[in-house]
Amino acid sequence: MLKEVKRNFVMYEINGFIYTLTIDNPPLNVLTDELLSEIDDVINEILAQPICRVLIIRGNGEKAFVAGADINQFPTLNEESGKHLVEKGKEIFDKLENAPFPVICAINGFALGGGLELALACDIRIAEQKAKLGLPETGLGILPGYGGTQRLSRLIGPGKAKKMMFTGAAISAEEAINYGLVEEVVPNGESYEASVRLAKQIVNNAPLSISNVKAVVNRGLDVSLAEGQELETKYFASLCLTQDMKEGVKAFMEKRKADFSRR
Known part of the structure; x- marks a missing residue:
């Protein structure tokens, strides 16, 4: 397109x-x-x-x-x-x-x-x-x-x-x-x-992961290391609930390209 x-x-x-x-x-x-x-x-x-x-x-x-x-x-x-x-x-x-x-x-x-x-x-x-x-x-x-x-x-x-x-x-x-x-x-x-x-x-990687990486890095620059790591844990845990995480892991195990849907 x-x-x-x-x-x-x-x-x-x-x-x-x-x-x-x-x-x-x-x-x-x-x-x-x-x-x-x-x-x-x-x-x-x-x-x-x-x-x-x-x-x-x-x-x-x-x-x-x-x-x-x-x-x-x-x-x-x-x-x-x-x-x-x-x-x-x-x-x-x-x-x-x-x-x-x-x-x-x-x-x-x-x-x-x-x-x-x-x-x-x-x-x-x-x-x-x-x-x-x-x-x-x-x-x-x-x-x-x-x-x-x-x-x-x-x-x-x-x-x-x-x-x-x-x-x-x-x-x-x-x-x-x-x-x-x-x-x-x-x-x-x-x-x-x-x-x-x-x-x-x-764009080959999961868009929700990319978005969360950007957010946690940007927010982490303004807090202490300990607070930044707390943010990292929070964002990681939230991604474990996504369809993209399931698709990414499944695609890796099946040796194929992942089809991420931003969900």
Whole structure:
């Protein structure tokens, strides 16, 4: 099954259990307010469709994944409108982080500011060799406001995160993988194909298991090790009641591919 749904700046396509959301605001895919609203609408649509097992997010073109937020809106910001601006972005990106399926980010070029913050809200990041990643907000007299200060610090540690934010300098894909900021670096032009290959591996496994792994890992990051292990036990036990667990074990014993039903 292949289906495409197009908005002004965003489109998504469905290919079996794999969805692809493409940001299309040339030349740099800047996150305008309208584009953010379209991303929100599309995410809500996808979340309402239980068939989705993996979502891939990419930017159209060869230059940028997303090169940041729309700076044209900054001169008129005050405390109230600035708060509204960042809370809107946070709410949207939180939906990706908390989605019941893995979200893969294909970084084909610049991922700066809000673009990197969008990538940080995803579960896995695959970057092309030419990619540049950074949070340059301090050069504009502001700070990352779409969750960047928190997600980047948790992902790569506070020292490296502060270095990136204090300097505002973008790092290369090679530096990013050494930092633990991305999970894979691929040749230029291959980030989406690599993301699809990974997505196909993921959809072979039980979707309820994948969803629970994501939930327990994310929740466990904010609690103690003992509390995290309690969560792990709780989620494991709940999966023992599912048809997918029975099907997975049966398929393994019968040496065949499992047919998971998300039940």
